[in-house]
Amino acid sequence: MTQTIEHGISGHGNGVAGMHDDGPRLSGSALTLSYDKRVVAENLDVTIPGRSFTVIIGPNACGKSTLLRALARTLRPAAGTVLLDGRDITSLPARKVARTLGLLPQTSVAPDGITVAELVGRGRYPHQRLLRQWSADDERVVRESMEATGVADLAGRMVDELSGGQRQRVWIAMALAQETPLLLLDEPTTYLDIAHQIEVLDLCARLHEERGRTLVAVLHDLNHAARYATHLIAMRDGRVVAAGAPGEVMTADLVEEVFRLPCRVIDDPETGTPLVVPAARRRTESATR
Amino acid sequence: MPVRRIAGGMTPRLRAVAVGAGCLLLALVFGVLAVGGGDYPMSPSDVVRTVLGGGSPAEDFIVHELRLPRVVTALLVGAALALAGAVFQSLVRNPLGSPDLLGFTQGSAAGALLVVVTGGGSAALAGGAVLGGVVTGAVIYALAWRGGLHGHRLVLVGIGATAILTGVNGYLLTRGRLMEAARAMLWLTGSLDGRGWEDVLPLLVAMAVLAPVVLLGCARPLAITEMGDDLARGLGVRVQGLRLVLLGAAVLLTSLAAAAAGPVSFVALTAPHLARRMTRAPGPNLLAATCTGAALLTGADLAAQRLFAGHQLPVGVVTGVLGGGYLVWLLAAQRKAGRI
Missing domain, CATH: 3.40.50.300 (P-loop containing nucleotide triphosphate hydrolases)
Known part of the structure; x- marks a missing residue:
């Protein structure tokens, strides 16, 4: 890596x-x-x-x-x-x-009538000063953040018109624009x-690796x-x-301990990482229904 | 900043400045017209000449002692109320979160009424209004505090305070003698009649200090905070400190505005909405709202003086009718557009 x-x-x-x-x-x-x-x-x-x-x-x-x-x-x-x-x-x-250190909270509110580019631009806040509010550097970082998350084409669109997946990528772009390690x-x-889940996680993995x-x-x-x-x-x-x-x-033991869920853990056929397979409900239990 | 220009046309910030400048110009035009009107009419050019120091002694007296203080009071009260209203609406994240509905105005009214009932003069009345507003602000803040200040708690506590204080004010009115009660009613409506420099000076000082602090220092972090507390903290905004400063400034401005002109209704609620519609920009739009408020109140006072020949209305009647009408129109328009 x-x-x-x-x-x-x-x-x-x-x-x-x-x-x-x-x-x-x-x-x-x-x-x-x-x-x-x-x-x-x-x-x-x-x-x-x-x-x-x-x-x-x-x-x-x-x-x-x-x-x-x-x-x-x-x-x-x-x-x-x-x-x-x-x-x-x-x-x-x-x-x-x-x-x-940047944070993407679970729930954030996009202000009414804000464009994607403006929202991503707000990630530059900690880098700005009262008298130096918007620089070429900010401009570049915002563009790169939107490109990295695949929302550059949406730059002029209103955030409230976007789909859930697009919106989440916009928020991640904002967090990226903060340029925090x-x-x-x-x-x-x-x-x-x-x-969209996989898309977001792949993006995270890329950020981490690249x-x-x-x-x-x-x-x-x-x-x-x-x-x-x-x-x-x-x-x-x-x-x-x-x-x-x-x-x-x-491990199966840990999943059972943490989630109280009986399961098997096998190798993910795609990546070889652990894959949790919940145990089937017992026959007797389903018979009582 | 091309990134912000992508949406087309003017950048939001330029638009906000243009709206602010336009409203300020409008306020000045209203002001000149207001100074020119009355028993001794003056042309706009005479007014400007006199204000700049080139008038006859009589004109000088009429403009500087009689009419200008009233216009300046209207300008400042409108600006202060609108700024406070925009701050409150943003702080509580509720477009109805104006000081009239959150109890602060009623607090000022209670303080002023207490002075009227105990037979105090007009300076004491102004002092009572300020004290009442500030004390109410502090109590609401303390009651709404719970490991930090949160918008919805502020709204709930504020509505409770409004209800209690409305009752208290009603009681105080019934306690006053007829003359006092009539004077109190006029004050409660909001009026700019006979205002002198001594009435406007405290508000002028407060605006000179607080407006730059709020407009320059707090506008950007406030816009960030509208996206959620956690996100704002993550971006380095000291959310609770910011709220304390803004709440303090807004309460002071509301109280001093009430002290100068009485609790003029609907300016704090309406001006920020108007400003937002004109700038079409997200965020609290503080500068545009402030200038809109100044134009709104100078315009309303001009209308109050001229609408019925020989019979002046208290300015609060005009703002109430205008503001209420605007709100109804807004609701109707939104309904048509299918938004509510």
């Missing part, structure tokens, strides 16, 4: 071989995450390997989106710290973080049909997770149950 290093943060390429050993470092230690008084996770430790495509999986309400929000500093942990390149993320200036995506494939970006995504589909991730984090009840390469993590 060759990687062109576009956005490496200097001082961290320490020369150790292997694809997870450089790039920006994002980690959380002893995190307690809560909404008001409802505690979602306690004493959670997590590390996002540099230059990985990390995928977080887990059942509904296990805290995976909450963890992603904490890592993206949109949710302030009740306890513990999120470290970006070794420094407490809350102590860093908001704009500086926004030039290192780290990109966090919260369920980027939800609400998309299977073809542009050397570190990606962190929350995904629901285990087979997609196993196929695309270089690093997998499995969560249940606010705890990290397992973390590592998909081939090692994604």
